[in-house]
Amino acid sequence: xxxxxxxxxxxxxxxxxxxxxxxxxxxxxxxxxxxxxxxxxxxxxxxxxxxxxxxxxxxxxxxxxxxxxxxxxxxxxxxxxxxxxxxxxxxxxxxxxxxxxxxxxxxxxxxx
Amino acid sequence: xxxxxxxxxxxxxxxxxxxxxxxxxxxxxxxxxxxxxxxxxxxxxxxxxxxxxxxxxxxxxxxxxxxxxxxxxxxxxxxxxxxxxxxxxxxxxxxxxxxxxxxxxxxxxxxxxxxxx
Numbered sequence: 001x002x003x004x005x006x007x008x009x010x011x012x013x014x015x016x017x018x019x020x021x022x023x024x025x026x027x028x029x030x031x032x033x034x035x036x037x038x039x040x041x042x043x044x045x046x047x048x049x050x051x052x053x054x055x056x057x058x059x060x061x062x063x064x065x066x067x068x069x070x071x072x073x074x075x076x077x078x079x080x081x082x083x084x085x086x087x088x089x090x091x092x093x094x095x096x097x098x099x100x101x102x103x104x105x106x107x108x109x110x111x112x
Numbered sequence: 113x114x115x116x117x118x119x120x121x122x123x124x125x126x127x128x129x130x131x132x133x134x135x136x137x138x139x140x141x142x143x144x145x146x147x148x149x150x151x152x153x154x155x156x157x158x159x160x161x162x163x164x165x166x167x168x169x170x171x172x173x174x175x176x177x178x179x180x181x182x183x184x185x186x187x188x189x190x191x192x193x194x195x196x197x198x199x200x201x202x203x204x205x206x207x208x209x210x211x212x213x214x215x216x217x218x219x220x221x222x223x224x225x226x227x228x229x
Contacts, residue, residue, distance in 0.1 A: 031215040041202070043221050044220040046218065049216070091218075098160065098215055099170075
């Protein structure tokens with residue numbers, strides 16, 4: 001059974017800091033890993049998708065890495081801003097299925 | 113990418129009633145999914161809805177409680193039947209953008225926040 005865990009569960013930082021959010025998964029047989037952002041009471045916004053054959057993806061101030069063999073992914077946020085405040089979720093699709101399995105989420109607050 | 117619209121965005125319902133949530137996609141997609149997010153929790157998959165076939169439900173979810181329709185490649189509905197306060201959640205529709213038969217990026221609607229009194 002695939003389990004996805006995110007550390008830390010919550011994070012509060014001053015504006016301008018560089019951040020690292022962690023995601024770990026127990027079964028390395030995955031198609032891909034996806035990072036999402038969720039604002040309170042809202043749906044999910046896709047941030048980055050990393051295929052199993054890739055090591056990292058970048059979009060603006062965001063960089064996500066994938067180490068499939070160790071079952072880990074990190075989301076790096078450079079020069080954080082108050083607008084980055086949200087819950088960040090990682091999710092994987094296990095090989096042989098179409099089901100996205102979500103992590104527990106990291107609630108991020110960036111204060112001015 | 114895909115743009116997904118969900119209706120209603122929120123509702124307050126009485127115990128014992130049923131509510132149907134609609135999901136409209138701006139392009140044709142094969143795979144559609146319905147998720148539930150209970151307060152303070154992550155997302156849990158309810159069922160997978162493919163056009164032209166019965167929905168496939170995950171463990172703990174049954175068709176009598178969560179009937180799903182998928183009449184075409186751009187639309188789906190989820191009904192929450194005989195509601196109780198434990199059904200108070202955000203319900204989210206999702207579609208998969210598949211490339212060359214390989215699972216790809218998933219996109220989500222804004223969700224439907226349901227409160228049952």
